[in-house]
């Protein structure tokens with residue numbers, strides 16, 4: 656049998672299992688769920704081990720193949736969720752429905768786009784030979800511990816994402832925590848006078864407020880008045896750089 660015909664047969668079997676599950680009673684549905692898991696896990700295993708690598712070799716670079724791997728990963732996650740859900744639970748049929756949509760989409764992509772391209776790229780003899788290997792391997796995987804295989808597949812696809820979050824979240828949180836407090840505490844004490852000059856080069860208002868009172872930092876008119884009394888040279892500089900025109904003239908008007 657041609658490789659693509661064998662895979663289409665599996666697709667048909669899976670579609671029939673979904674249909675039977677939609678009509679099954681609670682006693683029957685667990686067995687059907689286990690059969691669905693075994694069939695899908697074995698099917699995706701032979702595609703990933705044999706069919707996709709050979710298809711990539713025949714087609715060259717194609718976005719269809721990496722997309723298929725990603726869709727398999729999503730199917731695996733939903734299969735594992737389904738395995739961990741009691742058929743009587745209200746989420747069971749919700750998960751089954753999402754899984755069915757994922758599988759149907761994946762099957763459509765393969766049968767309408769990938770398989771025709773692979774059939775054109777591989778000769779008939781190669782398709783037959785690949786079909787034989789797929790069938791033999793499918794039998795082996797189907798008899799193995801498919802739930803353990805499924806768990807390994809999910810573990811392989813998920814840690815990368817969670818690991819990145821863990822690594823990036825901690826350092827950024829530490830940096831943010833380290834930067835914020837000093838910025839708020841600085842104006843309260845004399846230490847601000849060391850930090851201010853660098854900021855003052857960009858923000859003229861703060862250069863004048865390195866003094867002692869917060870009021871001077873937040874009320875431009877007040878700083879205009881108070882500064883000359885304390886240090887005559889500073890207000891003159893800030894009025895040019897920090898408050899061009901309007902505010903300086905307002906302060907002097909008052």
Ligand SMILES: [Fe+2]
Pocket residue numbers: 699702723727761765
């Ligand atoms: Fe597939």
